[in-house]
Amino acid sequence: MPDIVVKTEDVVKEYRMGSNVLRALDGINIEIERGEYISLMGPSGSGKSTLFNMIGALDRPTEGQVYIDGQNMSNLSQRQIAAFRCHRVGYIFQSYNLLNVRTAHGNVTLPMIFAGIPDKQRNEKAEKLLDKVGLGDRMYHLPDELSGGQRQRVAIARALANDPSIILADEPTANLDTITGREIIDLIKQLNIEQGVTVISATHDLKMLDVSDRIVDIRDGLVERIRDRDEIEIQIGEVGGHE
């Protein structure tokens, strides 16, 4: 039996805009296995970022359920949700979302502060993680002093701080040039393989295709199709030709 880490059941999300109701998600059913690298793809406005927020407990669905590790997210208390975000998930965002008042090192220690890890231990771990993402020499720089690629590396190190079982990446390469984007994707893929972290990424970056195990195409708030890796292989040739 496959080990399901994320499962959504008829997830609906509506946004109220004045008198209009925008249905961003129209009943999403997906299952994600532990250790998978999943890409949620779709044009902007398709609802992939909304789905991303639902899976990461960053927003509540209007209807339907999200299960993570078999746990129904809508049954969790505020404290449990905070602990969930702190320990189980690492978030990576398009615009990095680093705290500008904290150094790279300070950003990486923050989730560990929230987890109650002692000073010495968290400082050492932050150094180790920053080293791992290739920022050993820029640890004590503020985000403003780093390039986009370097900031995203800090965000990745921060996402790994509490050894999460899931990495959620929302368009992690959208603000980066092709080469830097490639490096970031490789880094995330490396973590996926080495540490067995489940990676769920909302993207419309075609470079993401060849590292993904499965691709979920989202269109108009619905799952249009789910493609497996071997189905994709053939198409990558075509994509490569276009780039």
Add this chain to the structure above:
Amino acid sequence: MHQHTRIEEQIDLPFLESLRISFQSLKIRFGRSIITTAGITLGIAFLVSVWTNNEIDLALQESGRSSTIANLEETSEQGISTKDIWLIIMSLIVCVVGIANSMLMAVTERFREIGTMKCLGALDGFVVRLFLLESGFQGFAGALIGALLGTLGAVALGLKDYGLDLFFYFPLLPATPEDAPMRIGVLLLILFGCILGMLLAVIGSSFPAWRAAKLPPAEAMRTEV
């Protein structure tokens, strides 16, 4: 990797940790903090100067020495005039609105930061406490400077009006003279200014911070300022 199925409860952070984070934030955002604090300083300085000026007038009128200006304008009138009351009320309003506004702005531009902290596992209460500490400190520092500046301003005006007599009859302490209106004294006024400034800063920032902390992180991070 983790295989736990039970989701634990998030812990509370020690107070010292919150204090450390809030001071760090104030220090690195120093330029911005100064502007916010300056808003508080100005509001309180205005209020305290107007009020102290009034106290000085009362004290010296009572002592029988009226200012040259008071001589010209309203010699016969004893005590607080309607104009003075209006001036104090107006300065109070300016102070309240000014401080509330600068604190609101300072919090609103940090909605994304609030959302991000929640993604990393911050409890709503922690976010609110952080802003409470930051704004309380800013409010107190700003208001103290403002109150002192305001008093200095009023003293300077008093010196112009009354000369060195001012120092003989300076209304430092509260007084309840029999045939004149009660005075609260400059010391209490400074204290009042500090408390008011701090209170306004704390209310002005913790209310929007509380609202932002209640939002799901996705929504807080979406908020564009």
